[in-house]
Structure formats: structure tokens, C-alpha cells
Amino acid sequence: VEAGDYCAAILLKFSLALSDFYFLNPQVDSTCSNLWANTSYCVKPVGNIETYSGYTTATEATTFTRPVTTTDFVPSSIQTATLQPTASGTISDCYVYENAFDANSKIEYLSAADSCSSWAHFANVTVEQLLEWNPSLSANNCVLQAGKSYCVQKWRTPRKAFRYEILPTLELSALRVH
Structure with a gap:
């Protein structure tokens, strides 16, 4: 050199x-x-x-063929809760009815989960709309009653568009030998 x-x-x-x-x-x-x-x-x-001893070389890739599955998969049905009777005065032309949480359920903070604000957030509606569709609910202490179902969406709500960005994550750099 x-x-x-x-x-x-x-x-x-x-x-x-x-x-x-x-x-x-x-x-x-x-x-x-x-x-x-x-x-x-x-x-x-x-x-x-x-x-040479200690010299490593690339080895050819080994290919494995997966055996063909011979059993037919049949998914089991998903059990859904039976709809409880609607609360007094609840509108009849509702798109989605939901049951209030059962008082015996293991949900922590049950009263907060059954509050109108929680259900409104879940259904993507306002508390005022819940009160309008379910007159048995009180504006002062708006909590859904166990054993009853309520209108939580009067119409089908279109899904919000999912916003995303594609960011460059690949850095290209030249191999430099010093």
C-alpha cells in the first residue's frame, strides 16, 4: 500500500x-x-x-412445501345478547338499539359506563340526541337503566374517513470505505 x-x-x-x-x-x-x-x-x-478454514459462504435457501389442508374450517357463530325491552317512550324507528349494562356485570365503574355521555361517545351521537330518542332519560341524571334497551343511533352513521400519511422511512446511503 x-x-x-x-x-x-x-x-x-x-x-x-x-x-x-x-x-x-x-x-x-x-x-x-x-x-x-x-x-x-x-x-x-x-x-x-x-x-479456507473459518471462511463463511452463502448457502442455498431450502424450500419447504406446506401440506395441503384437508379439513374445512367452519367458524362458530358469535353469540349476541338478546335485546331487552325498550325503555318507556323510546322511539320505534331506530337504527341501533343497545342494552344498558347489567347491574350484575363485572364492569368497573358501572354508573360511568351507563352514563349518557359514555353511550353518546360510543355511538358517535350527542347526549341531546339520546335524550330526544329516549324520553325516559333525565337530563339532570342521565343514566341508562339495567334491563332496558335504548336507541343509540337513529340513522346509520357513515364511517369517518381514515386519514393517513405515507412517510419515507428508508434512508439510502452509499457504502463508504475510509
Whole structure:
């Protein structure tokens, strides 16, 4: 190596892969920054480098064929709760009725879960709309009563558009040998 030489130039000059240069010259660091001027380095193996002890080579990929499934999958039905009787005065032309939570359910903070504000949030409507569709509910203490069902959506609510952005996540950088 002469003053001013660098790994990339040596690799090009001798048609040598960087990994082979490192294998043949283990004293060279991983950034190739410790080359010494007026020093000889191995740039050509004696014989086939793949036969050298400790040299790793790429192996061919092994392909496995998955056996064909012979059983037919039949999903089980999903059990839904039976709709409770509607609360007094609840409108009859409602798109979605829901049962109030059962007092025996294991829901923590049951009174908060059965509040009109919780149900309005869940159904994507306002508390005022719930009160209009379910006159038995009180504006002062708006809580759904266990054992009753209520109108929580008078009409089908279109889903909100999902907003997303595609951000570049791939950095392209050139391999630099120092």
C-alpha cells in the first residue's frame, strides 16, 4: 500500500470483495481506516478462498412445501345478547338499539359506563340526541337503566374517513470505505 491508497481503490484494482479483503487481512479494522503506507496486504488467496478454514459462504435457501389442508374450517357463530325491552317512550324507528349494562356485570365503574355521555361517545351521537330518542332519560341524571334497551343511533352513521400519511422511512446511503 502506498501513501494515499484506500480500501475501495485496492478492491477495484485487485477485483476483490470487501469481505474477502477483511478475511485475508484480519488486522484491518471494520472501517478500513488503519491501513499503513508501505505495508503489504494480502489481495489474492492461494487457491480457492472458500476452502479456507473459518471462511463463511452463502448457502442455498431450502424450500419447504406446506401440506395441503384437508379439513374445512367452519367458524362458530358469535353469540349476541338478546335485546331487552325498550325503555318507556323510546322511539320505534331506530337504527341501533343497545342494552344498558347489567347491574350484575363485572364492569368497573358501572354508573360511568351507563352514563349518557359514555353511550353518546360510543355511538358517535350527542347526549341531546339520546335524550330526544329516549324520553325516559333525565337530563339532570342521565343514566341508562339495567334491563332496558335504548336507541343509540337513529340513522346509520357513515364511517369517518381514515386519514393517513405515507412517510419515507428508508434512508439510502452509499457504502463508504475510509
